[in-house]
Structure formats: C-alpha cells, structure tokens
Amino acid sequence: MIKVEGVAKSYGSIKVLDNVSLEIKAGKTVGIVGPSGSGKTTLLRVIAGLDTADRGIVTIDGIPASIPELVIGPSGRNISAVFQVPALWPHMTVQENLDYVHTRERGNAKGLMESVGLSMLVDRNPSELSGGEARRVSIVRGLLADRKYLLMDEPLVNLNPQLKSMLHEVIMEWTVGKRMGVLYITHDRKELDYADIVYVLSHGLLETES
Ligand SMILES: Nc1ncnc2c1ncn2[C@@H]1O[C@H](COP(=O)(O)OP(=O)(O)OP(=O)(O)O)[C@@H](O)[C@H]1O
Ligand SMILES: [Mg+2]
Numbered sequence: 001m002i003k004v005e006g007v008a009k010s011y012g013s014i015k016v017l018d019n020v021s022l023e024i025k026a027g028k029t030v031g032i033v034g035p036s037g038s039g040k041t042t043l044l045r046v047i048a049g050l051d052t053a054d055r056g057i058v059t060i061d062g063i064p065a066s067i068p069e070l071v072i073g074p075s076g077r078n079i080s081a082v083f084q085v086p087a088l089w090p091h092m093t094v095q096e097n098l099d100y101v102h103t104r105e106r107g108n109a110k111g112l113m114e115s116v117g118l119s120m121l122v123d124r125n126p127s128e129l130s131g132g133e134a135r136r137v138s139i140v141r142g143l144l145a146d147r148k149y150l151l152m153d154e155p156l157v158n159l160n161p162q163l164k165s166m167l168h169e170v171i172m173e174w175t176v177g178k179r180m181g182v183l184y185i186t187h188d189r190k191e192l193d194y195a196d197i198v199y200v201l202s203h204g205l206l207e208t209e210s
Helices: 040-048 094-101 109-115 131-144 161-177
Strands: 002-011 014-024 029-033 055-060 063-067 079-082 149-153 181-185 197-202 205-208
Touching (some): 002 040, 014 029, 014 040, 014 181, 014 205, 040 079, 109 131, 131 149, 131 161
Parallel strands (some): 149 181
Antiparallel strands (some): 002 014, 002 055, 055 063, 197 205
C-alpha cells in the first residue's frame, strides 16, 4: 500500500496542498478530480518522488519513501507513471521505450500494442508520432512497466470518444487483472465510475464525494 499522510506543499506564498492523506492499495483504483490548478499534478509528483513535500510522509509497502530526512528518487519506488504531457524518451524508438520498462512476466507487450491500434508504429521515433499516438504509447508504457503501482494524470485527455472508451477498457482490464494499485487523475468524472473511491481535491484538501 502507498500511504500518504499529512502532505503539504507550497510554491512561494501559495499553499497548493494543505493536509493531504490517502491510501492506494494493491488492486484498487483511487480517483481524484478537481479544478485546474488545484494541485493534482503536484500531488502525483510528490508520490512519484519527483517533488518534495514541505510536510508529511509517503510510505510504500511500509517503507518510508518521503519523510522529512529522506526522499527516495522515482526509480527506487515501485511506481510507474503516465504524465499529463506524454514524456517518451526522445532518443529511443517506440519499441525501445517499451522494452526499457517491460519484463516478460508483466504480460504480452505485442498484444497490448495491437489492442490499442499501435503495432505498426513500434519502429518510429517519438517525434514521428501524432499527439494522440504518443499519448497511447505513454499509457502502454505505464501499463507494461514492471511496477506494483501506477499513477495516471489525465491519461485520456484530447483523445476522440471512440479511442477514449477503448483505451479506458484496456486500462481497467489490465490494472484490475494485474492487481495494480492505481491513482487516476481526471477532469472527466465518468472515467472514474469503476474506481473504488473518488476524492475531490479542493483548497489543498482531499474530500470524499458527497
Ligand atoms: N514549479 C512550480 N512553481 C510555482 N508554481 C507552481 C509550480 N508547479 C505548479 N505550480 C502552481 O501550483 C498550482 C497547482 O498546480 P498543479 O499542476 O498541481 O494543478 P493541477 O490540479 O494538476 O491542474 P490541471 O488540472 O490544470 O493540470 C497551480 O496554481 C500552479 O500554477
Ligand atoms: Mg495537472
């Protein structure tokens, strides 16, 4: 389980996260919605180890990952992430991007690429992909990574409705089937109908939906 306790983070005088606590358990999906600028990406970055909190702790399977005296970097956490802006490694082909994170035990990479309609693009460089294609590759890479937890920041934004529902199916089936613990950030509440719990991030605090 990822446990976030009392996390606070300010940028200058602006308090983005005030006192945020949540748990992400293996096999469960935690959804977060909230207005633009409410701190969703900031929270993801703290959990992933890309940002440091001013206060509070993050533990992963009982091991401290962020505490005041210590911050373990992203690669030392059992976490993969799909970022709001697809961040494919530019010097690697699509296939190399996937191979870098994938182990055979994780499942069928080829089948997954086929199911999202991308198998003919594996030899391309990221600069040769459309925005939607790059987004799909970044989702596939996040799913294939041999990690227990997956953090996703607006993974389906700017995809057409057909692709969106297809990708959504794939994400649900894969993460539930592999018992991944998922943090799913979105503006689109409909994407969280399958989530085990949905929080609203507002004024630096997480509240369960009323
Ligand atoms: N590095 C930074 N320096 C200063 N302010 C920042 C920095 N990163 C984010 N912020 C500010 O912190 C606030 C929260 O940003 P964040 O990206 O977490 O919001 P968000 O909820 O993900 O928004 P969106 O839905 O638009 O993606 C915003 O007001 C933003 O301008
Ligand atoms: Mg964001």
